[in-house]
Amino acid sequence: MVPPAELLNFFRNEDYFLIATHMSPDGDTLGSSLALSLALQKIGKKTFLLNNDMVPKEYAFLPGYERFHTFENIQDSGYRLQDFKRIVLIDCNDLDRVTDDKSWLSNFNLQTSAVIDHHETEKPFGDIRWIIPDSPATGLMIFYVIKALGVDLSEDMAINLYAAIAVDTGNFRYGNTTSEVLHVAADLTDAGARPHIISTELYESWTESRFRLFIKTLNTLQIEDGIAITTVTRKMLAETSTSPDDIENFVSYPRTIKDINVSVLLREIDDNYYKVSLRSKDSINVARVAAAFGGGGHKSAAGVRIKGDIETVKAKLIKQIKSE
Amino acid sequence: MVPPAELLNFFRNEDYFLIATHMSPDGDTLGSSLALSLALQKIGKKTFLLNNDMVPKEYAFLPGYERFHTFENIQDSGYRLQDFKRIVLIDCNDLDRVTDDKSWLSNFNLQTSAVIDHHETEKPFGDIRWIIPDSPATGLMIFYVIKALGVDLSEDMAINLYAAIAVDTGNFRYGNTTSEVLHVAADLTDAGARPHIISTELYESWTESRFRLFIKTLNTLQIEDGIAITTVTRKMLAETSTSPDDIENFVSYPRTIKDINVSVLLREIDDNYYKVSLRSKDSINVARVAAAFGGGGHKSAAGVRIKGDIETVKAKLIKQIKSE
Numbered sequence: 001m002v003p004p005a006e007l008l009n010f011f012r013n014e015d016y017f018l019i020a021t022h023m024s025p026d027g028d029t030l031g032s033s034l035a036l037s038l039a040l041q042k043i044g045k046k047t048f049l050l051n052n053d054m055v056p057k058e059y060a061f062l063p064g065y066e067r068f069h070t071f072e073n074i075q076d077s078g079y080r081l082q083d084f085k086r087i088v089l090i091d092c093n094d095l096d097r098v099t100d101d102k103s104w105l106s107n108f109n110l111q112t113s114a115v116i117d118h119h120e121t122e123k124p125f126g127d128i129r130w131i132i133p134d135s136p137a138t139g140l141m142i143f144y145v146i147k148a149l150g151v152d153l154s155e156d157m158a159i160n161l162y163a164a165i166a167v168d169t170g171n172f173r174y175g176n177t178t179s180e181v182l183h184v185a186a187d188l189t190d191a192g193a194r195p196h197i198i199s200t201e202l203y204e205s206w207t208e209s210r211f212r213l214f215i216k217t218l219n220t221l222q223i224e225d226g227i228a229i230t231t232v233t234r235k236m237l238a239e240t241s242t243s244p245d246d247i248e249n250f251v252s253y254p255r256t257i258k259d260i261n262v263s264v265l266l267r268e269i270d271d272n273y274y275k276v277s278l279r280s281k282d283s284i285n286v287a288r289v290a291a292a293f294g295g296g297g298h299k300s301a302a303g304v305r306i307k308g309d310i311e312t313v314k315a316k317l318i319k320q321i322k323s324e
Numbered sequence: 325m326v327p328p329a330e331l332l333n334f335f336r337n338e339d340y341f342l343i344a345t346h347m348s349p350d351g352d353t354l355g356s357s358l359a360l361s362l363a364l365q366k367i368g369k370k371t372f373l374l375n376n377d378m379v380p381k382e383y384a385f386l387p388g389y390e391r392f393h394t395f396e397n398i399q400d401s402g403y404r405l406q407d408f409k410r411i412v413l414i415d416c417n418d419l420d421r422v423t424d425d426k427s428w429l430s431n432f433n434l435q436t437s438a439v440i441d442h443h444e445t446e447k448p449f450g451d452i453r454w455i456i457p458d459s460p461a462t463g464l465m466i467f468y469v470i471k472a473l474g475v476d477l478s479e480d481m482a483i484n485l486y487a488a489i490a491v492d493t494g495n496f497r498y499g500n501t502t503s504e505v506l507h508v509a510a511d512l513t514d515a516g517a518r519p520h521i522i523s524t525e526l527y528e529s530w531t532e533s534r535f536r537l538f539i540k541t542l543n544t545l546q547i548e549d550g551i552a553i554t555t556v557t558r559k560m561l562a563e564t565s566t567s568p569d570d571i572e573n574f575v576s577y578p579r580t581i582k583d584i585n586v587s588v589l590l591r592e593i594d595d596n597y598y599k600v601s602l603r604s605k606d607s608i609n610v611a612r613v614a615a616a617f618g619g620g621g622h623k624s625a626a627g628v629r630i631k632g633d634i635e636t637v638k639a640k641l642i643k644q645i646k647s648e
C-alpha cells in the first residue's frame with residue numbers, strides 16, 4: 001500500500017490541518033486521526049482534531065484523546081470553523097459523515113480537502129482522495145503515510161494505530177486479517193504498543209451493569225433455522241442502569257454457535273419501533289436484508305429501523321433472511 | 325530463540341521418533357506435535373504421534389489430527405510401545421504428563437528422550453532438554469526448530485503452528501503476546517495459515533447446547549469485592565445435554581468486567597464436592613489460593629478440588645483470595 005505523492009506533498013507543503021473523524025467514532029477513526037496528528041506535529045505541522053461526538057469513554061486510553069474538539073467547543077480554542085482551510089477526513093469520505101448538523105456543514109469554508117478511507121464511496125468529495133476499500137483498516141493506511149513521510153513511529157503513534165487495526169480486524173479474527181496486518185501489528189509492537197494492555201482496554205473494561213445487561217440479552221436468545229435473535233427492551237436498560245451504547249457488539253456473540261449464519265439484535269427504541277442490527281457469518285448478504293426495509297450496511301454487518309409489534313418484526317426479518 | 329545443536333543433531337541423526345503430547349491435549353501440544361511430525365517427514369524421517377486421550381473434536385480441523393494414536397490403539401499400527409526407542413515430549417517435560425496410567429509408563433523402553441516445552445520443570449527427565457518457560461507457546465519453539473532444520477514451512481505446518489500460538493496467547497490478547505509472536509504469526513500467514521478460518525474453528529464452533537449452558541452459567545454470576553463466582557451443577561449439564569468439556573474457558577468471561585480481579589468457577593462433581601477453576605487479571609496469585617486447598621497451577625490460572633457444601637466452599641475461597 002503506497003500513499004499517493006499528491007497526499008504526501010499536501011502534508012509536506014501545508015502547515016495547518018483540520019483532522020476530522022466520522023460520527024459515532026470507533027477505534028479506527030480515532031486511533032488513525034490521533035496517530036496522523038502526532039506524526040504531522042513531528043514534522044513541524046499544526047493539527048486540530050475534530051469530532052462530532054465526544055470520544056466514547058472506552059477509547060479514553062488512546063494517547064492524546066483529550067485533544068479532540070467537538071463542534072460546540074471549537075470556539076474555546078480561539079478558532080472558528082471557517083478559519084480552517086485544509087481538512088483531512090479520516091475513515092470516512094464525505095463531510096456529511098463528519099456531521100449531520102446542517103448548520104455546521106454550512107460553516108466549512110475549505111480550500112483543500114483530503115480523504116483517507118477504506119469505505120466504499122458514494123460521493124466524489126475531496127481534492128485528494130486515497131480510498132482503498134480492500135484495506136483492513138484506515139489505521140493500516142496511516143501507518144504507511146507515517147512511514148512515507150519519514151517520521152519515526154513513537155510509542156503513542158504505535159498504540160493508536162495498533163488499537164485502530166485491532167478494532168477493525170476483531171483483534172485479528174475477521175476475514176480481513178491478512179499477513180500484512182500481522183506484520184504491521186508486529187512492527188507497532190516493536191515501536192511500543194503493548195497488545196495485552198490494549199486488548200484489556202478494548203475487551204476487558206466493561207462495567208458490571210453492562211455485563212448484567214449482556215446476560216439479560218442472552219436470556220432472550222431464540223434460534224430458528226440458523227438465525228439467532230436477541231432483544232433489548234427499554235425496561236432491560238432501565239433495570240441495569242445502562243444506555244444503548246452498552247449494547248455495542250452484543251449482536252456478535254451468538255455467532256459463537258457453529259450453526260448460526262445470521263445474528264439479529266432488536267433494540268426497542270419506542271413502542272412498536274425497533275433498531276435492528278444484523279451480522280452474518282458466511283454467504284448471506286445482510287445489507288440486502290436491511291435494504292428490503294430501507295436500511296443499509298455491508299454484506300456481513302447491516303442495520304435498519306423497523307416499526308411494528310415485536311413478533312411481526314421478527315417474522316418479517318426471518319422471512320427476508322430466508323429468502324436470501 | 326535458538327534451538328540447541330544437540331536437539332537438531334538428534335533429529336538429523338535418528339530415523340524414527342515417537343512424538344508425545346500431554347494428557348488433556350490443547351491446541352499448543354497438538355499443533356506443535358503435528359507441525360514437528362510434518363517437518364521431520366519432509367527430511368525423510370518417520371514419526372509416530374502418541375496421545376493419551378482422543379483429539380478433542382474442536383481440534384479436528386488441525387491438518388493430520390487423524391494420525392494420532394492413543395495407547396490403546398498402538399497395536400493396530402503393528403507396533404508395541406516398547407518398540408519405540410526415541411521419544412520427543414511436546415509441551416510437557418515428564419512421562420507422567422504423557423499418561424498417568426502406570427501400566428503404560430512401565431512399557432516405555434527408551435534409548436533417547438528429548439523434551440521441547442515452555443512449562444516450568446519439576447523433574448529432570450530427558451536426555452536432551454529444550455525448555456524455555458518464557459516462551460509464549462511451544463508452537464513458537466517448533467517454528468524455530470523447523471527453520472533451523474532448513475525445512476520450508478508447508479501450509480499444513482503453518483496452520484498447526486498458528487493454532488498452537490493462537491491458543492496459548494488467547495488469540496494475541498494475553499500478556500505473552502510479544503512482537504516476536506506477531507512476527508511469527510505473520511510469517512505463518514505468509515506460509516498459508518488463514519487467521520479468520522483458524523479463529524472461526526477455535527472460537528465460533530460451539531454447539532447450541534454449549535451456548536445454552538454458557539447462558540445458564542452466566543445467570544449464576546455473583547460478584548463480591550472484585551471476585552466473580554459462577555457455578556455449574558450436574559443438573560445444568562443434564563438440562564443442556566452437555567459434558568464437563570463444554571465448560572472449558574467459561575471461567576474467563578467474567579474478566580470482561582473491568583473491576584473483576586479474580587474469576588472463580590465451581591463445577592459440581594458430586595454431592596458437596598466441587599472442581600474449582602481460578603483466573604486472575606492482575607497481581608493476585610491464584611496458584612497460592614489453590615495451593616492453600618491442596619491444588620496448584622500458574623499465577624493467573626489455577627485449580628483445585630474442594631469438599632463441602634457450596635456456600636461454605638465459596639466463603640472459604642473468598643476469604644483465601646482476600647488474604648492474597
